[in-house]
Amino acid sequence: MPGRCPRTPPGPALRAAGTALLVPGYTGSKEDFIAMLQPLADAGYRAVAVDGRGQYETEGPDDEQAYEQGELARDVLAQARAVAESGPVHLLGHSLGGQIARAAVLLDATPFATLTLVSSGPAEVSPAQQQKIKLLGDALRVMDMGRVWDAMRALDPPEDADDARSDREDLRRRWLLHRPAQLLATGRQLTVEPDRVDELRALRPALPVHVVSGVRDDTWPVPLLDAMAERLGAHRTRVDGAEHSPNTDRPVETARAVGAFWDGVQSRD
Template sequence: MSKPRSLELPPRTRARRLRTARGDFAVLDTAPRGEIRGTALLLPGYTGSKEDFLALLGPLSDAGYRAVAVDGRGQHESAGPRHRGAYTRRALALDVVAQAAALGEGPVHLLGHSFGGLVARAAASLAPEAFRSLTLLSSGPGRVARPQRVRVRALRAALALLSKERVWRTTRWLDSRGEQPGAGDPPEIVLFLRRRWMRTRIVQLAATGRLLNRDPDGTLQLAGLGMPLHIAYGDEETVWPVEELAAAAHRTGARHTVVTGAGHSPNVSHPQELADRLTAFWDLC
């Protein structure tokens, strides 16, 4: 999950519903400033949402790219079924292929942050013709680090036993490491995080958490895609082992970006630098 620092929409951005052959999805759609150089579809991570990319949308737009951040099915403001079978890897990948088609601009640059990278890989494998490139942001083709797997297992177990409100309060307390929940966060951000949590379906959290923890190594799958690849992350990444991310970039021949001083969410902490790295890659595709 990323935590946005501001909820203000960047210039040329509108919140809307994207109608696709697989239903409607909530998106933040940012038009480019000046002549369009390309379109990027941005997929958020586990427990996250389209707002995770708010800080990145403006710099991408300034560089001439249309950037569309999306809530996946059952996530925040996108509706989703109540049964676990609706949240398989294939179902989520088909949603992304439909979203790309609905943008109406031909093949798009696909970026997946964290769990969104898992979905992006599946979508690119399913319909490579729909995408000009694939970027995994703070997301590896291998399994997440053990502490994160333990955290996801604990969250799934808590959701099966406790109310969503109680799980929210507990996770906030744990995140604050015993300090007053929400300490240091502006009130509007705390309200947004709670609203996002309460709107996301429990079945989505349970099913996608299971996928995240059981994701097989997809390095060979990535190497065989035949499209431009980009693996980007912060040098202080904690969810995936950085040495494994570097090895995956080397084995697949992917463009390799390491953002100095960034953790799991360079899209929040270093949006301008990340946008510069992304657009330099996209310009070559």
Template structure:
């Protein structure tokens, strides 16, 4: 969702930005598998508490997380307001592909960062979006949808490598 928000901000007015990095953020609505999960989640949020939904999700959401990371995710989940999840869920089911508009912002260097185990969008969707944006790509081996949590050093290295290539203001 953060990538979609960053994209909207750039499309609103690119002048305040030096570059744009999309971290595990696809071109449009979530992929088919994630859409099915989002629809189930939205239904569950109507009748279950956040703790009940977390338990129902089970280990599925922590496939690439250590015990410490899983606890961090659980704690963050339980602090999230249900209305936030409803809005994000609906948005990820309907977001249009604005890649052509974003590609037209030629003055802004773009960077697409994603893991090879990404599960919200397919690797094909992310690679295609990066190509259409003429963006620098950072593919993180072994990372899923949260490479900054799963591979923080590698994610930081990819970001630094991209930012280091930008012209100094």
């Protein structure tokens, strides 16, 4: 399924370096990568960030089965084929997007030069996050998206109330255009995802893997991500000053780390 995406313009140098395909996480959208686009372009990469099926500006049905992980993984493969003319495709997924990206390469790794998992763990999310997802799912089944948004904001810690009004309105607009069926289906995936690390390791060394996180993470504890990287024999980066979303917490530093990883892989080829 095609999706709307911000991208950097594909000049000659960018085509030579390759394309980064960026897949957002649960409740996220392509805008979660906006601050990384220019740094990646400066590093010589064409960057394409996408909304997944049913996320923000990409259409999606009201049938939860349409958002099964295999369906979403096949969307990623279609997107990779669409951008592959610009050179090697470096697949990057944040959180839920990392698990969808992992499913995509396990279906067919041939379109991809590398896989980067950003704050995306080996299996299901932590028990505390499972409880939050259950509460959100229960609310989505009885309330419209606007009322759910208001309820979530009422639970925010006081310091979050200082967010700029324009930023808060932008997040609200994105939230309202998500399909509830997408949130219900992908939330359930996050709570039951099996450990597929051994399957992914079987693709090594043909598919280099990079595990990126902040220095704190309540969704998958950082030591768990360290252990996953070790099991995979993957490159590992912790981004100082970042938590679950290094792409928004420290976008320049995150772009620098993933660009250096891609450069290193291409220099070995």
